[in-house]
Amino acid sequence: MSQTKITFIGAGNMASSIIGGLVKKGYSAGQITATDTHQPTLDKVADSFPVVTTADNAAAAVRSNVIVLAVKPQVMEQVCTALKPHLAHKPMIISIAAGIDIRSLDTWLGNDLAIVRCMPNTPALVQTGASGLYANERTSDAQKAIANDIMEAVGIVQWTASEDLIDSVIAVSGSGPAYYFLMMEAMIDAGVAQGLSRENATQLTLQTALGAAKLAQDSDVDVVELRRRVSSPNGTTEKAIQSFENDNLREIVARAMQTCAERSKEMAKELGA
Numbered sequence: 001m002s003q004t005k006i007t008f009i010g011a012g013n014m015a016s017s018i019i020g021g022l023v024k025k026g027y028s029a030g031q032i033t034a035t036d037t038h039q040p041t042l043d044k045v046a047d048s049f050p051v052v053t054t055a056d057n058a059a060a061a062v063r064s065n066v067i068v069l070a071v072k073p074q075v076m077e078q079v080c081t082a083l084k085p086h087l088a089h090k091p092m093i094i095s096i097a098a099g100i101d102i103r104s105l106d107t108w109l110g111n112d113l114a115i116v117r118c119m120p121n122t123p124a125l126v127q128t129g130a131s132g133l134y135a136n137e138r139t140s141d142a143q144k145a146i147a148n149d150i151m152e153a154v155g156i157v158q159w160t161a162s163e164d165l166i167d168s169v170i171a172v173s174g175s176g177p178a179y180y181f182l183m184m185e186a187m188i189d190a191g192v193a194q195g196l197s198r199e200n201a202t203q204l205t206l207q208t209a210l211g212a213a214k215l216a217q218d219s220d221v222d223v224v225e226l227r228r229r230v231s232s233p234n235g236t237t238e239k240a241i242q243s244f245e246n247d248n249l250r251e252i253v254a255r256a257m258q259t260c261a262e263r264s265k266e267m268a269k270e271l272g273a
C-alpha cells in the first residue's frame with residue numbers, strides 16, 4: 001500500500017484514531033494528510049503524528065487517491081459539494097459517517113466514484129476497533145484491499161453483503177461500545193450499592209468485561225456455552241441469569257438496537273440528497 005495517499009477530511013476523534021493506527025502500521029508521513037476547519041484540532045494531530053495538516057480540503061483532495069470523509073453527518077453535504085470540482089482524478093471515497101448513504105454521496109460528489117461506506121467504533125482509539133464496510137459497484141478489488149488495509153490498522157474488518165446492513169453494523173458495533181459502558185456503569189453502581197468501594201467495583205467490572213471478551217474471542221466454543229460454564233447448577237450465576245431473562249433482557253437489547261438502526265435510516269432521509 002506504499003503508493004496510497006490518504007486525505008482525512010475532518011481530523012476529529014475517529015479520524016485521529018485511524019491516523020494513529022496507520023502511523024503505527026508503517027504508513028509514512030508523506031502518505032497521510034489531515035484537514036480540519038478548527039486550527040487547534042489540526043495542531044493536536046500535527047503534534048501527535050508525523051502527517052501533513054491543512055485547512056484546505058480541496059488542495060489535499062487533489063493529491064490523494066483515497067479520501068476519508070470523517071466529518072459529522074450534518075456537514076457532509078456541504079463538504080462533499082465543495083469537494084466535487086476537485087475529484088476529476090477519481091479517488092476512492094471512504095465515508096465513516098452514520099446515516100449518510102451512497103446515493104447521497106454519489107449525488108453530492110458526482111456520481112462516478114468508487115465509494116466505500118465504513119462504520120468504525122471508538123475502540124479504534126486503542127487499536128481494538130470493529131468496522132463494517134460496504135463498497136459500491138465502482139470499487140475495484142484493489143481499492144477494496146486498500147480500504148480493508150486502512151481500517152485493519154485500528155481493529156477488525158467485516159464486509160457486509162448490502163449497504164442496508166451498515167445500519168445493523170451501527171446497531172451492533174458502531175454504537176455498541178456505549179451499551180457496554182452503560183452495562184459497566186450499572187454493574188459498578190450495583191457493586192457499590194452492595195458495599196464495595198467504587199475503586200473495587202470499577203476495577204473488578206472493567207477487568208471482567210475485558211476477560212469475558214478475550215475469553216469469548218480465544219475460545220473454540222460459543223458464548224452460550226461459555227455462559228453455561230460460568231453457571232453452576234443451582235448456583236449464583238444461574239440466579240442472576242434467570243433474573244435477567246425474567247426481566248426480558250433480550251427484548252430490551254433487541255428494541256434498543258432496532259431503534260438505533262432506525263435512527264440511521266431516519267438520518268439518511270433527514271440529511272441525505
Ligand SMILES: NC(=O)C1=CN([C@@H]2O[C@H](COP(=O)(O)OP(=O)(O)OC[C@H]3O[C@@H](n4cnc5c(N)ncnc54)[C@H](OP(=O)(O)O)[C@@H]3O)[C@@H](O)[C@H]2O)C=CC1
Pocket residue numbers: 009010011012013014015035036037038041057070071072073075079096097098119120121122174
Ligand atoms: N464517535 C463515534 O463513536 C463514531 C463516529 N462515527 C462517524 O464519524 C464521523 C466523525 O465523528 P467524530 O470523529 O466523532 O467527530 P468529531 O467532531 O470529533 O470530528 C469531526 C471534525 O470535522 C471537523 N470539520 C467540520 N467541518 C469541516 C470541514 N468543512 N472540513 C474539514 N473538517 C471539518 C470538525 O471541526 P469542528 O469541531 O470545528 O466542527 C471536527 O474536528 C461522524 O460522521 C460520525 O457519524 C462513526 C463511528 C463511530
Ligand SMILES: O=C(O)[C@@H]1CCC=N1
Pocket residue numbers: 098170174175
Ligand atoms: O451516535 C452516533 O451517531 C455515532 C455513530 C455510531 C457511534 N456514534
